Amino acid sequence: MGGRWRRAAWIAGYFALVCAPVVVLLAGGLHPPGERAWEFSMGLGFAGLGLFGLQFVLTARFRRLTSPFGIDVVYLLHRYLAWIAIGLVATHFAILWLFYEDALGVLDPREARWELTSGRAALLLLGAAVVTSQWRKRLRLEYGAWRYLHAGLATTGFAAAVAHVLGVGTYTALSGTTAVWVALTASWLGAILWVRLVKPWRQVGAPYRVVDVRARPGDVATLVLEPQGHPGMRRFAPGQFAWLTLRSSPFLLREHPFSIESPPEELPRMHFGIKALGDFTGTVRDITPGEIAYLDGPYGVFSVDAHPEATGYVFIAGGIGVTPILSMLRSLAERGATRPLWLFYGNATISESSYRAEIDGLAARLRLTVVHVLADPPESWSGERGYVTRDIIERHLPCSREGLVCFLCGPTPMTEAARAALVDLGVPQSHIRTEVFEFV
Numbered sequence: 318m319g320g321r322w323r324r325a326a327w328i329a330g331y332f333a334l335v336c337a338p339v340v341v342l343l344a345g346g347l348h349p350p351g352e353r354a355w356e357f358s359m360g361l362g363f364a365g366l367g368l369f370g371l372q373f374v375l376t377a378r379f380r381r382l383t384s385p386f387g388i389d390v391v392y393l394l395h396r397y398l399a400w401i402a403i404g405l406v407a408t409h410f411a412i413l414w415l416f417y418e419d420a421l422g423v424l425d426p427r428e429a430r431w432e433l434t435s436g437r438a439a440l441l442l443l444g445a446a447v448v449t450s451q452w453r454k455r456l457r458l459e460y461g462a463w464r465y466l467h468a469g470l471a472t473t474g475f476a477a478a479v480a481h482v483l484g485v486g487t488y489t490a491l492s493g494t495t496a497v498w499v500a501l502t503a504s505w506l507g508a509i510l511w512v513r514l515v516k517p518w519r520q521v522g523a524p525y526r527v528v529d530v531r532a533r534p535g536d537v538a539t540l541v542l543e544p545q546g547h548p549g550m551r552r553f554a555p556g557q558f559a560w561l562t563l564r565s566s567p568f569l570l571r572e573h574p575f576s577i578e579s580p581p582e583e584l585p586r587m588h589f590g591i592k593a594l595g596d597f598t599g600t601v602r603d604i605t606p607g608e609i610a611y612l613d614g615p616y617g618v619f620s621v622d623a624h625p626e627a628t629g630y631v632f633i634a635g636g637i638g639v640t641p642i643l644s645m646l647r648s649l650a651e652r653g654a655t656r657p658l659w660l661f662y663g664n665a666t667i668s669e670s671s672y673r674a675e676i677d678g679l680a681a682r683l684r685l686t687v688v689h690v691l692a693d694p695p696e697s698w699s700g701e702r703g704y705v706t707r708d709i710i711e712r713h714l715p716c717s718r719e720g721l722v723c724f725l726c727g728p729t730p731m732t733e734a735a736r737a738a739l740v741d742l743g744v745p746q747s748h749i750r751t752e753v754f755e756f757v
């Protein structure tokens with residue numbers, strides 16, 4: 318099935334599943350008949366719950382689901398849909414409160430019916446999950462701590478919501494509907510078990526060993542991994558990434574995403590180029606050969622392999638954003654590619670340019686034009702200065718640019734400016750691919 322059809326099939330399946338709880342509601346019969354606001358409120362509650370349930374599926378890293386869209390797009394969708402879902406559930410509660418306050422009874426959990434308290438707790442827990450994710454940085458929540466909090470709030474909130482629906486029972490008590498409801502819930506929870514138990518368990522059974530740690534300029538270290546006691550990753554497309562766990566168990570939610578820096582032709586050996594920027598990445602240079610690592614991957618759609626029709630490839634990298642591009646260049650060199658290639662490699666200073674020598678070596682094996690751009694170059698520098706701007710790109714690309722496919726990876730201001738420049742220079746939007754080193 319082509320990519321467009323696969324995307325359409327997933328979207329149709331998604332809507333069918335979101336509607337499934339509403340079907341359960343309708344199968345249970347409307348109650349009390351004729352009360353439009355009541356019925357509307359119930360519809361909203363069930364649709365909100367359907368959306369929340371599918372949030373677990375979206376983040377379960379099912380490769381078949383994420384590959385047609387790109388996992389970053391799926392995560393972005395997850396974030397927007399959470400707002401819609403909490404809006405639906407909050408409106409469900411608000412309508413009941415405004416028009417049917419008696420049905421809600423007292424709010425005090427010591428006196429209230431447990432299933433109604435459970436519904437209110439679900440609203441608070443799921444609301445907290447959405448708010449703490451949206452404003453994580455503003456709330457100064459460290460990423461690792463936020464992940465535990467998010468998993469806890471989302472799982473308990475969803476469980477409370479299901480208990481509320483089953484406890485109230487009005488729409489699920491009819492014969493057959495309880496079974497449908499339990500099956501739906503089980504499939505949603507299955508997604509959690511898949512990503513939090515089955516996947517880590519598989520990783521534990523297929524560990525990797527660090528065989529080398531290479532320090533590079535600009536606070537970057539390249540980790541070289543080899544599978545231990547198993548054949549390793551069978552294939553990946555150059556430019557893809559994997560979740561890496563080091564000095565921890567895959568069950569503990571401590572994995573970090575990193576682009577695979579090496580080409581697939583070097584499998585089963587894999588390299589990851591990691592820049593020391595935070596708590597975890599700052600410890601990578603202290604890793605020693607022999608330590609165990611776990612991988613979950615490959616993921617992502619940022620790859621030349623997804624664009625075989627291109628007349629040439631343009632790569633624009635900022636700093637450590639060069640790692641997926643290196644994988645693509647190395648792979649193209651291994652395959653003896655003859656297409657014209659351009660790499661614009663932006664760095665702050667010459668010492669930050671971690672892969673300069675290697676890239677110049679690749680230029681000798683490929684039809685590759687390398688343009689090093691330094692924001693703060695030494696006086697003797699004869700290359701491009703400043704940032705990767707429209708003028709710099711225009712100076713080095715050929716006049717005919719419609720068939721080129723461009724890959725941008727680096728800080729968001731850089732990729733956005735480069736995207737605008739490329740479109741201005743005649744590259745179609747659909748030929749521009751971006752990898753962001755942060756899931757927004």
Ligand SMILES: Cc1cc2nc3c(=O)[nH]c(=O)nc-3n(C[C@H](O)[C@H](O)[C@H](O)COP(=O)(O)OP(=O)(O)OC[C@H]3O[C@@H](n4cnc5c(N)ncnc54)[C@H](O)[C@@H]3O)c2cc1C
Pocket residue numbers: 460461558571572573574575576577589590591592593594595596597598599637640641753754755756
């Ligand atoms: C698809 C992708 C590919 C990447 N490839 C590379 C690469 O090749 N080389 C490289 O050096 N960096 C890469 N990164 C970035 C790298 O994952 C982060 O720098 C790293 O996770 C930061 O962790 P920290 O604890 O050192 O920093 P912190 O200071 O704790 O975090 C800095 C920021 O990184 C993000 N982050 C932190 N932990 C995680 C996590 N477990 N999962 C997801 N995001 C997290 C958060 O947005 C956080 O605000 C990539 C990121 C993504 C999404």
